[in-house]
Amino acid sequence: MNPLIYVFISILFVTVSQLLFKHGITLIEQQPKPENMPKWKSILRMVFQPHVFGGLFCNGLAAICWLLALSKLELSYVFPFISLNYILVPVAAAWILKEKLSTTRIAGIAVICIGVFLIAFS
């Protein structure tokens, strides 16, 4: 099995966690904020919001997959693949969260794609 699979699973988990964070935070902002809530309490409320918590869990899974990737592949080879998140996150946000995807952003994504391809064949 190609060890790059661990890199891609890790990146997918990171993307999923970003979407969960954004969705969870949006849900929190829609609720009325209780008066005089101390900062530590509002942080706890954020962390234990179910979507945010799920996002943190996915981030943990991503870290484990990343370690498995590092057990087989050189750091300078795998690390640039992290930039795939710059591509996946905006695309998934446009698709699932209905965020806008501007022409500038699409151009940036295309250039990053070229860079990642070059790394993959290096």
Next chain:
Amino acid sequence: MNNSDNPSAATSNSSWMTGGKMLGMIYLLLNLIISVAAQVVLRAAMEQLGGFEPGNAVGYFISMLNPMVIGGLLLYGSGTILWLLCLTKLDLSFAYPAATLQYFLVFWSSWYFLGESISWMRIGALCVITVGVIIMSLDKESSDNDAS
């Protein structure tokens, strides 16, 4: 962007944006160093453990609970917290491209500390990725969207 109906949140946000640029830069620098150190430590630790095979998964995961892996993960977590602190002080359109310095620092560290050979192809590819990230961050409207 949803702060307009909450005056107290709006004022605290704007004071964060105007003040503490210097502090933001310090966070960014610390984030860079600590995140790269985390990757180097983790790669060294995992290389020592040897390649993962699904067949011995349970034993492998137990052997991952060693001081080097845990230390690396703690560094990684600290880096994430510093990144979040940095985002409270700096604009995303600046912080995002600046964070790509991490890629170059990882390359240098992989060569210096881990003895990996870095080809010109990889450095060229990294420059292409950096250009892509800079283009993305030129998109002012969307970065404001993300920052909220």
